[in-house]
Amino acid sequence: MTLDRLADNQSATITGLRHDSPVCIRLMEMGLFEGVSVTVLRRAPLGDPLEVQVGDYRLSLRREDARQVEVSL
């Protein structure tokens, strides 16, 4: 399952990222890597982007980028 599939207010643990692409590297640098717990807080009115709690801060990312993040409940 990927991060974009989580419902609002649902938490999960990251199991990995799909690629070593620049997007995934930046996501890792922002603290999204294996073992980190994430919560989807909400979606913007038009369904995209997502607001995600990562560690102690909130990140807004687009659905297509969230699809790169593998999670397990």
Added chain:
Amino acid sequence: MHPVIALAGNPNVGKTTLFNALSGQNLRTANYPGVTVARHAGLWSLPQGEAQVVDLPGSYSLAPHSPDEALVTQFLKGEAGPRPDAILAIIDASNPERNFYFLSQLMDLGLPVVVALNMVDVAKAKGLAVDAAALQASLGVPVLPIQASQRLGLEALAQAMQAALSAPRPAQGPGLPVDGPAAAEPDVIRKRYAWSRQHLLDALTRSPAGPQRLGDRVDRVLTHKVWGSLALLLVMGMVFQSIYAWSQPLMEGMEGLVSWLGGQLLSPLPPGLLKDLLADGVVAGVGGVVVFVPQIAVLFLFIALLEDCGYMARSAFLMDRLFAKIGLSGRSFIPLLSSFACAVPGILATRTIADRKERLTAMLVAPLMSCSARLPVYTIMIAAFVPATRYYGIVDLRALTLLGFYGLGLAVALPVAWLLRKRLQGGAAPLFLIELPGYKWPDPRTVARRVWEQAGEFVAQAGSIILAVTVIVWALGAFPRSPALAADFGAQRTAVEGSRLAPEAQAQRLRQLERDEKAAVLQQSWLGRMGQAVEPVFAPLGWDWRISMAAIASFPAREVVIGVLGTIFSSEEADDAESAHLRQTLQSVQREDGSPLFNLAVALSLMVFFALCAQCAATLAVIARESGHWGWAAFTFAYMTALAWLGAAATYQLASWLGWAA
């Protein structure tokens, strides 16, 4: 030579607030080679002398992802000028782990590092307590708790920095690569985070989360599907209203002040060329610069407030989906919205867009938004040539036409933005990752400084260009002088003055003569000759040489076209778009064959031309300045003029075919 200190940290950690607190009033803008976004450097008083602090853009990593981040990396490595002597790293105590990732890179650069631990109060409210002394012991560099917004802890910070400069000792980070692709290897990233956690393990205590914080409740409303959208609409309505309407009295006041001052200074001068140059060239040019200052100041007041309190990121979050469709992001929303009032502050507002290519795209389409300078053109053409028909008793055809012209700019901007984005991007999608920072009260000094700088920079950078263009266009309309013409009008004047007409009729005759002389001078000026030379080019638009000339003369600013048309047709109250005289003049002027020059088709083609053209020296000057290259201003002028010509020609041809040219 002052020692140089780099102020570095993640975005949204209070870096600019700290910079303003440290540098006091000793501010200067520093330009680094090859860098178009100006960076600030200020003097910081340390116990044993002053040091220069350079405020670097907020950055998440030394492995750069944007041009701004690349600048930070280059600066810290000494690739953009001399290497700094020390780094002042600012850390958000309420989000320590991710901040430490960047700190781990800064500590691997081999420079002395002093850590300023900011937002300790916010962290406490979140249930996070960071022990500065424990961190200092474990990291081996000075760690000072501060509250930048309250100016707390700055003296101890200055002492620590003084000590670090007096006896420089490079910081010891985890010793991982900071150069090239190796710096962004997944394994390196994991190790850096492991290093961060290890150092925070003993220094960070988490108490169980307290009651829901105020910021969370506010955020729940402001990003809500319904309430959030409504709040955004309200905020944007206020921003738009403020630059569109509330700045008007200030703008008129500024213009009035300049023309009054000009009048006072010029009245002792005898009438003649010098006085004309000063009045119609210089004073008009200065007026054309200061008129923008209120809008820029008001818009940046809002932008600085919205950014500093944390709402700006939310507005980008809410609007992103719409802009993603044309390859932009939510960050382009405020600059483009502002451009509906005036493209100049709108283009300056693109500084809030982190992605350089997105910023350039927004800058290049911003002038297509229907700004307030187009309004005089629309007003007079619609009033003179669009019938005041009402449909269903309430829908006014004139209002509908006006609305249509507002929509036209937007409708053209969408595909243009999409195309530009595709060409500039080379296929790769931009990354939209924005942090949604906690809400806080805006720092008044940071806000005030932003407004002051923005207005000052505009006057200094774009002002001279606007002034120069106004003087050049004035000269084109005033030269060459014809002695024969002057003698002819002189003789006519003498004849009127010597006639037996009543004083009132005489005065009226003289005024008419003066207007006729102005029109005659304009006709045989360089500008008039240019209009005649390009007449065939504009013939498919239904224009004659006089309209063509007025369009050329409006290069400094669109609204100038009204005044030039008024002068060439020697109308009374020549430059007042609301004037009935001017409206009647336009309705009655004829072509050489006696047919009316203006009709609905010509009026529409003129309006379409002015909706799409780039006749605004200020906008072009600001694009050149903000993009760092005159080529982009030339490109904007070329593409918009081409679009304007094509659109106006198509409009005229279609309207003629519909029979509206009669």
